Amino acid sequence: MKTYKEMADSALERIKKHNQKRRKITYFITSIISIFLLTFVFQMLLFNKSDLNDKTLKENYPKIITGYPTNVIHMYLAPKNGQFYCFNDVIEAREYYASQNVKYLLIIHLFSEFNNDYREITKDEIVEEYQRLSNEGYDVYLLTDEFDTVIIGLFTDEELDNFEPNDKYGYAFRFVSQDSQIEINDLNAIIKFDTKFE
Numbered sequence: 001m002k003t004y005k006e007m008a009d010s011a012l013e014r015i016k017k018h019n020q021k022r023r024k025i026t027y028f029i030t031s032i033i034s035i036f037l038l039t040f041v042f043q044m045l046l047f048n049k050s051d052l053n054d055k056t057l058k059e060n061y062p063k064i065i066t067g068y069p070t071n072v073i074h075m076y077l078a079p080k081n082g083q084f085y086c087f088n089d090v091i092e093a094r095e096y097y098a099s100q101n102v103k104y105l106l107i108i109h110l111f112s113e114f115n116n117d118y119r120e121i122t123k124d125e126i127v128e129e130y131q132r133l134s135n136e137g138y139d140v141y142l143l144t145d146e147f148d149t150v151i152i153g154l155f156t157d158e159e160l161d162n163f164e165p166n167d168k169y170g171y172a173f174r175f176v177s178q179d180s181q182i183e184i185n186d187l188n189a190i191i192k193f194d195t196k197f198e
Contacts, residue, residue, distance in 0.1 A: 104155050104156075108151040
């Protein structure tokens with residue numbers, strides 16, 4: 001038979017082993033929870049950082065201006081070869097949006113003066129001028145249907161200020177919104193630009 005001291009030592013030994021086993025389980029559970037928490041915190045930080053980067057990128061995209069309200073009605077003369085002008089609402093919009101990060105979605109009308117008169121520009125000439133403008137680095141697009149072919153483009157103020165015309169044509173820039181045949185939804189399919197038109 002065991003003495004009282006042996007029984008007490010045995011009980012204490014069992015309690016000590018039980019506590020050690022419990023501590024191991026507690027450490028294991030605590031480690032697992034810590035790993036999950038650290039992973040969660042890391043993912044949240046990473047997600048917020050990428051969300052911030054996306055927001056920053058979107059803020060850096062220029063706003064696209066497709067029209068500007070004006071009460072003034074103007075009659076325009078066709079520009080002479082080698083010259084260009086903007087319609088009045090484009091001029092007013094440029095004044096309003098000066099120093100903002102914007103681009104203007106404009107139709108380019110081509111004119112060709114010949115013997116003090118203006119001749120019709122062929123589709124091939126429009127395509128050729130589109131290619132020249134594209135090669136010059138302008139952000140231009142060609143819209144063609146069975147009736148008409150037009151050049152549209154996204155222009156900054158600087159590009160309009162420094163526009164380089166071809167001596168064969170005169171150019172008139174006007175907003176796309178003035179053309180009822182061009183739908184903004186159609187433009188979204190053509191222009192791959194991650195922003196809203198205004």
